[in-house]
Amino acid sequence: MKVDAHMTPGDVVGLVLHFRTPQRTLSCLDSLRREGITEVVIVDNSQDGGDSVLAMTLGIKALSERGMRATVLPQERNLGFAAGVNVGIRHIISEYSADVLLINSDATLGSGALAAMRQLLPDATLVAPYASAADGGQLQSPLVFYQKYLALYLRRPVLGSINYPSGSCLLVRRDYVRTDIFDDEFFFYGEDVMLGHRITEGDDVFRDCPSATIVHGGSVSSKNGSxxxxxxxxxxxxxxxxxxxxxxxxxxxxxxxxxxxxxxxxxxxxxxxxxxxxxxxxxxxxxxxxxxxxxxxxxxxxx
Structure with missing residues (x-):
């Protein structure tokens, strides 16, 4: 495992999956920069011949001038969420020794969120912030439940439910950064449920962080009802x-x-x-x- 010479043991590498939303992805990256993240890996799942990444060229250059280095990993096709994340994780493992902040490209990190989440890392494998919609509304806990018999997503636990962290934003402690963090048999849904199941079945712990927030928009690739x-x-x-x-x-x-x-x-x-x-x-x-x-x-x- 290699470590960049300019990185310190306390650094965090950002990991963002990009899908045809240049402005949203740039807003996401800028929110990471404001929180002190200087290294970010972008997995391009757009399946558009690189057009949307090309549209971000000037924005990425501007971020570079402000201290952020972005590495784009182009993919020939849309790998889906789980496999796309695993591609990014493999690259990070080969280049860095750091905690990883996985965040959706349509989400922005709130002020002070990273520092708040990192305070919980010594006692947790994964930490997730609270989230609000782009149009406002009540903050929601990232910890939700899946009733495995009836296939229901719930906000509260019931008999037979599995607690899991929403995958829209996760801070992953470096000792849990692994190439199979998500089950890539799932294309776009279900991988976060499996992650929660695997963690709770083992000795690891995930926690929510009420003092950390993100604003989460809607994904164009997963439009409800499509x-x-x-x-x-x-x-x-x-x-x-x-x-x-x-x-x-x-x-x-x-x-x-x-x-x-x-x-x-x-x-x-x-x-x-x-x-x-x-x-x-x-x-x-x-x-x-x-x-x-x-x-x-x-x-x-x-x-």
Missing amino acids: RFYEYHMNRAHWLLARKLAANHLERFVCVFLRCITLPLRALVRSFRWRSLTPLIGLGWATSDVLRGRYRDLTPPVAR
Whole structure:
């Protein structure tokens, strides 16, 4: 493992997945710079021939002049969230020995957030800040729950639920920076649930930090109600049924109950959106999981 000569043991490397939002990504990077982060790795998942990264050239140059060094890792296709993060982590491990701040490109770090989160690192493997939407609203804890039998995302724990940290912003202690931090069988959803499950099953700890905040916008690639969203959300639910089950009986229960809850969810969403897309997404996801395949459904580039 190499360490940059100008880095100190207390440094943090930023890791950002970029997807076709140059201005949002630059705003995210600038918020990291204001918090004292001078090294950042950008994984380009845009699948647009490098156009959106090219649009950031002047912005990245301006950040460089203000002390931030950005390394862009272009990808030929959209790898998805989990695999994209793992690509960035592999690069960081090869170049640095540092804590890693993973943050969505549509999020900005609040003033003092990094310092507040780092105060908790000695006693936690992962630390996550509170988040608010770009249009305001109440701050939300990053710690949420997944009911593994009914495939429900919840704000409060119930029987059979798994606590996990939202992946929109995570500060990862350097001894937990690993190339398989996320299960890359998941394309865009579910990997954070698996991360929480793995941590709670082991000796590691994750914590939220109420004194640290981010402002989190909406992702263009995962628009609620889109075919991309419906397909990958349902696919994640089916994968979680297999991966979270402790034995064959529990797996049967998870699958059986999903045969009820997922179609009901799709029907409600189809009615709400007045579209067959949720039902189509469920059908495709179910078929593909049974056949052991997947489709990324990355939206085409708008010209």
